Amino acid sequence: MTRYLLSDRDDLVSVVIVGGGYAGMMASNRLLGSLTSEERARVRVTIINPTDRFVHRIRLHEHAAGIADAALELRSMIHAEVTVVIGRATSIDTARQIVLVDTAAAEHLLAYDWLVYAVGSRSASQVPGAARYAVPIGDIDGASDIARRFAAKQVRRVCVVGGGPAGVETAAELAEAHQSARVTLLAGQELVAGMRVAARRSIRRRLQRLGVVVEEGVHVAEVTPHGVKTVGGTRLPFDLVVWAAGFEVPDLAARSGLPVDQTGRLLVDETLACITEPRILGAGDAVRAPDAVSAHLPMGARTALPLGGAAADTLLARLRHEVAQPISIGLLGPSISIGRHDGYIQLARPDDSPRPIAVTGRLGAAIKAWVCRMTIDRPRDERTRPGAYRVPDGPKPAQRHRSSTAATHR
Numbered sequence: 001m002t003r004y005l006l007s008d009r010d011d012l013v014s015v016v017i018v019g020g021g022y023a024g025m026m027a028s029n030r031l032l033g034s035l036t037s038e039e040r041a042r043v044r045v046t047i048i049n050p051t052d053r054f055v056h057r058i059r060l061h062e063h064a065a066g067i068a069d070a071a072l073e074l075r076s077m078i079h080a081e082v083t084v085v086i087g088r089a090t091s092i093d094t095a096r097q098i099v100l101v102d103t104a105a106a107e108h109l110l111a112y113d114w115l116v117y118a119v120g121s122r123s124a125s126q127v128p129g130a131a132r133y134a135v136p137i138g139d140i141d142g143a144s145d146i147a148r149r150f151a152a153k154q155v156r157r158v159c160v161v162g163g164g165p166a167g168v169e170t171a172a173e174l175a176e177a178h179q180s181a182r183v184t185l186l187a188g189q190e191l192v193a194g195m196r197v198a199a200r201r202s203i204r205r206r207l208q209r210l211g212v213v214v215e216e217g218v219h220v221a222e223v224t225p226h227g228v229k230t231v232g233g234t235r236l237p238f239d240l241v242v243w244a245a246g247f248e249v250p251d252l253a254a255r256s257g258l259p260v261d262q263t264g265r266l267l268v269d270e271t272l273a274c275i276t277e278p279r280i281l282g283a284g285d286a287v288r289a290p291d292a293v294s295a296h297l298p299m300g301a302r303t304a305l306p307l308g309g310a311a312a313d314t315l316l317a318r319l320r321h322e323v324a325q326p327i328s329i330g331l332l333g334p335s336i337s338i339g340r341h342d343g344y345i346q347l348a349r350p351d352d353s354p355r356p357i358a359v360t361g362r363l364g365a366a367i368k369a370w371v372c373r374m375t376i377d378r379p380r381d382e383r384t385r386p387g388a389y390r391v392p393d394g395p396k397p398a399q400r401h402r403s404s405t406a407a408t409h410r
């Protein structure tokens with residue numbers, strides 16, 4: 001049975017946020033934190049999310065290693081006046097301004113005046129056997145499954161596929177937490193290929209110090225029940241294959257007939273409004289803004305949070321009949337944990353290009369732990385202190401020289 005969740009009262013503005021991750025949570029908190037009490041009385045904010053949990057994805061490798069719980073209570077992260085609908089949006093009907101939501105009980109129709117598209121990303125692989133036999137690190141179920149298998153002592157040889165930051169953090173965390181297991185990290189190219197040579201060398205050495213076997217230039221052609229087969233035909237036996245090699249975005253925008261790029265990301269303008277549907281805004285991994293304002297922005301929580309804040313700023317401007325400003329987001333550089341006692345913090349210019357300075361070792365680990373806390377605390381503070389989560393201004397157009405990093409993380 002299909003039911004309407006909100007009556008479309010003329011005097012009530014319905015803002016529907018699809019996705020309760022970093023971008024969606026930030027957008028809701030910045031918006032409600034910024035509205036006056038009179039404005040709040042006229043605005044109804046609803047978040048649609050598949051579960052009542054907020055997945056702190058940047059700690060999923062710790063969750064997988066059994067040393068942290070990355071699933072937090074969604075309600076504890078968001079403004080008290082947000083209505084949460086537990087379900088999955090299956091389609092956006094732009095003509096009727098309605099979202100179809102599949103919940104455990106029924107299919108619902110949710111009317112919106114404004115919609116924020118913030119559905120994020122998930123692990124993905126086209127490699128045969130990966131979906132069936134490898135366990136993805138990119139979602140909470142995968143991370144929980146990895147933790148369970150280690151707890152059940154089923155794993156002696158584990159392989160992490162993917163030499164990017166998520167693969168590095170996962171391999172390091174598993175090696176440190178489970179010292180009796182042999183951890184191999186398979187990187188298709190060089191380790192953390194986008195980083196400086198000095199960074200790559202340092203991270204490789206730090207992983208090896210933890211006992212991780214690092215194999216670079218190894219392409220996995222197939223995942224089997226007993227390990228992996230490389231492009232060269234070599235079979236490598238493992239008890240567990242962890243997939244950290246690719247991310248994809250949900251196809252909700254494409255399925256709903258909205259404009260998307262070749263990877264399925266919603267196309268938005270410089271204020272984060274969908275290029276064909278101005279009442280839809282987008283933020284986070286699942287959207288693509290013009291290169292002029294976003295070529296330097298990788299997919300990542302450190303991008304999703306300021307984008308969520310900027311989407312709220314655009315929405316506020318629209319609700320108040322003001323002119324929305326183009327986004328200007330500067331970054332501080334990637335931070336990578338290497339177990340609990342080591343890390344690699346790359347200092348960067350606002351356009352994310354590296355400065356020749358990095359903080360490593362225990363101080364690096366401490367900074368990364370602080371980043372993880374701040375990624376939760378500051379957006380939560382936005383409920384009462386809009387602007388609590390601050391980033392530097394973005395690079396000036398002349399400084400922007402990196403090309404868009406389509407489906408890579410961080």
Ligand SMILES: Cc1cc2nc3c(=O)[nH]c(=O)nc-3n(C[C@H](O)[C@H](O)[C@H](O)COP(=O)(O)OP(=O)(O)OC[C@H]3O[C@@H](n4cnc5c(N)ncnc54)[C@H](O)[C@@H]3O)c2cc1C
Pocket residue numbers: 018019020021022023024048049050055057058059060061087088089090118119120121122137138139166169170250252283284285286299300301302303304335409410
């Ligand atoms: C192990 C690991 C470590 C990482 N470390 C870092 C790091 O140190 N720094 C960094 O910047 N990035 C890091 N990342 C990447 C970061 O987690 C993502 O880029 C970030 O989560 C993107 O935020 P988001 O809000 O766009 O999406 P998400 O956090 O993915 O949230 C999207 C939400 O939308 C929900 N959703 C999806 N489809 C629907 C639907 N149809 N209806 C309703 N809801 C839906 C999802 O369930 C989810 O709750 C890491 C990733 C991993 C896997």
